[in-house]
Amino acid sequence: MAAALGTRGGSWLKGFPRCFPGTTARVRRVYNRAGTLGTPMLSKRRRESITAGMGPFVGLLHTSHIHNSGCRQELQSWRKQQTDSSVLSRSQLLKEPAVGMVSGLLGILLSHGTKVMYQSDMPQAAFFSPLQKMMLPPNAFKGKVAFITGGGTGLGKGMTAALSHLGAECVIASRKLDVLKQTAEEISSKTGNKVHAVQCDIRDPTSVSNAVAQLIKEAGHPSIIINNAAGNFISPSEGLSANAWRTITDIILNGTAFVTLEIGKELIKAQKGAAFLAITTIYAESGSGFVSPSASAKAGVEALCKSLAAEWGKYGMRFNIIQPGPIKTKGAFSRLDPTGAFLKGMIERIPCGRLGTVEEIANLATYLCSDYASWVTGAVIRMDGGEYVSMAGEFNDLRKVTSEQWKMLEEMIRKTKGS
Structure with a gap:
C-alpha cells in the first residue's frame, strides 16, 4: 500500500x-x-x-x-x-x-461545531444533508428583542446565535450566570449585536419576575420569547421519588408557565404583541416510558401554548411549538444516552438516516418567530427526520426484510389464498 x-x-x-x-x-x-x-x-x-x-x-x-x-x-x-x-x-x-x-x-x-454530531453511515443520509446557512434574510429581526431561556448551551445557544446573526438584541437566561456571560460574549463578538445575560431560576416565580424586570429595563419588551429551558433523565418510573418528579415538572411545565405568564402580562399592559415558541419533544404527543416526568410536563407545555394561542391572539400574541427529534447536544445525550449504546439504533430507525442539527432547529425557530409566520399560531411542528412515523407504524419493521425473504413470504401468502 x-x-x-x-x-x-x-x-x-x-x-x-x-x-x-x-x-x-x-x-x-x-x-x-x-x-x-x-x-x-x-x-x-x-x-x-x-x-x-x-x-x-x-x-x-x-x-x-x-x-x-x-x-x-x-x-x-x-x-x-x-x-x-x-x-x-x-x-x-x-x-x-x-x-x-x-x-x-x-x-x-x-x-465544525455540531456538524460532527449528525455523522451517519446510513446510505440515505447522503440525500438529506443539512444546510448550514441562514434561511431568513439579513436583519430579519433588526430592532427586535428576543428572550431565550436555557440560552447558554445546546439548542438555546444555537437559536440565540441565529437570532443575533439576523439582527435581534438577545437576552439569555438560566441559573448559571458564568456560562451565560461566556455565551453572550462569544455570540456578540461574532454578530456585533448585543447579547445580555440574566440569571434566572425559572422554577421560582420571584426569580422569574426579577429577570423579566431586568429584561425590560436593559433591552425593552421582548417581541420573541423562546421557552427552551428543560431538564430530563432516564429512570424506571417505579424508581422515581416525589422530588425527582417535581424537579423535572418544575423546570419544564411550571417554569414555562411562570415565564410565559409574567412576560405575557407585561406585554398586555404595554399593549405590545409577541411571538412565543416552546421547544418540547416528539414523545409529548405519544408519551414514553422511562421519561414519564418529562413526557407529562412537555404535554402540559403544549396544552398551555395551544390554550393561549386561542385566548391571547386578541393581544397580538402567537404561540407555536417545535417537537425536535434526536439532536446530539452534550447536555441532553449525557443524561439520556450516557453510554452511547442507543445512538446506532436511534439513527437506524430514522428514515432520513441521521440525527438532526442545532442549525436546522434554529432555522425553523427563527421562521416561526418572524413576521413571515404571522399567520401561524397554535401549531405543533414535528422535526425529527421521520422518527415518529417510523416508530408508529405497526408494520414498519418489515423494512428489515430482505428481497429474498420477501420472495419467500410472497410464495407463502399465495399458498394461503382461498383457505
Missing part, C-alpha cells in the same frame, strides 16, 4: 485542495498512522487494534458531509485525478482500510 500511495502518504496528498487550510497536515498524520498497517513488523494484535479504531470511518468515501459546495467540487475533482492517474485505483480505494479511514475522516475533519 505504501508503494501505491507514496512514502508515508506523500504523493497521495500532493495537490490536496487548498480550500481546506490546515487539513492536509491532519490527514497526513491520520494516514501515517493508518499506513503502518502494511508494515510486516507489526504484530497481528497491533494491526487489529489499529483497524478497530478505524472501523467507523472505513468506506465513507462520499463527500456529502462537506457543506461548502466549492470545496466539495474541488475535493471530488482531486479524488478523480488521483484515480485517473493510477496513483490509486477505485478498487484499491474501496479495499484499503487506511485509505477508507482517511477518506471518511475528511468529512469530519472539514466539519
Whole structure:
C-alpha cells in the first residue's frame, strides 16, 4: 500500500485542495498512522487494534458531509485525478482500510461545531444533508428583542446565535450566570449585536419576575420569547421519588408557565404583541416510558401554548411549538444516552438516516418567530427526520426484510389464498 500511495502518504496528498487550510497536515498524520498497517513488523494484535479504531470511518468515501459546495467540487475533482492517474485505483480505494479511514475522516475533519454530531453511515443520509446557512434574510429581526431561556448551551445557544446573526438584541437566561456571560460574549463578538445575560431560576416565580424586570429595563419588551429551558433523565418510573418528579415538572411545565405568564402580562399592559415558541419533544404527543416526568410536563407545555394561542391572539400574541427529534447536544445525550449504546439504533430507525442539527432547529425557530409566520399560531411542528412515523407504524419493521425473504413470504401468502 505504501508503494501505491507514496512514502508515508506523500504523493497521495500532493495537490490536496487548498480550500481546506490546515487539513492536509491532519490527514497526513491520520494516514501515517493508518499506513503502518502494511508494515510486516507489526504484530497481528497491533494491526487489529489499529483497524478497530478505524472501523467507523472505513468506506465513507462520499463527500456529502462537506457543506461548502466549492470545496466539495474541488475535493471530488482531486479524488478523480488521483484515480485517473493510477496513483490509486477505485478498487484499491474501496479495499484499503487506511485509505477508507482517511477518506471518511475528511468529512469530519472539514466539519465544525455540531456538524460532527449528525455523522451517519446510513446510505440515505447522503440525500438529506443539512444546510448550514441562514434561511431568513439579513436583519430579519433588526430592532427586535428576543428572550431565550436555557440560552447558554445546546439548542438555546444555537437559536440565540441565529437570532443575533439576523439582527435581534438577545437576552439569555438560566441559573448559571458564568456560562451565560461566556455565551453572550462569544455570540456578540461574532454578530456585533448585543447579547445580555440574566440569571434566572425559572422554577421560582420571584426569580422569574426579577429577570423579566431586568429584561425590560436593559433591552425593552421582548417581541420573541423562546421557552427552551428543560431538564430530563432516564429512570424506571417505579424508581422515581416525589422530588425527582417535581424537579423535572418544575423546570419544564411550571417554569414555562411562570415565564410565559409574567412576560405575557407585561406585554398586555404595554399593549405590545409577541411571538412565543416552546421547544418540547416528539414523545409529548405519544408519551414514553422511562421519561414519564418529562413526557407529562412537555404535554402540559403544549396544552398551555395551544390554550393561549386561542385566548391571547386578541393581544397580538402567537404561540407555536417545535417537537425536535434526536439532536446530539452534550447536555441532553449525557443524561439520556450516557453510554452511547442507543445512538446506532436511534439513527437506524430514522428514515432520513441521521440525527438532526442545532442549525436546522434554529432555522425553523427563527421562521416561526418572524413576521413571515404571522399567520401561524397554535401549531405543533414535528422535526425529527421521520422518527415518529417510523416508530408508529405497526408494520414498519418489515423494512428489515430482505428481497429474498420477501420472495419467500410472497410464495407463502399465495399458498394461503382461498383457505
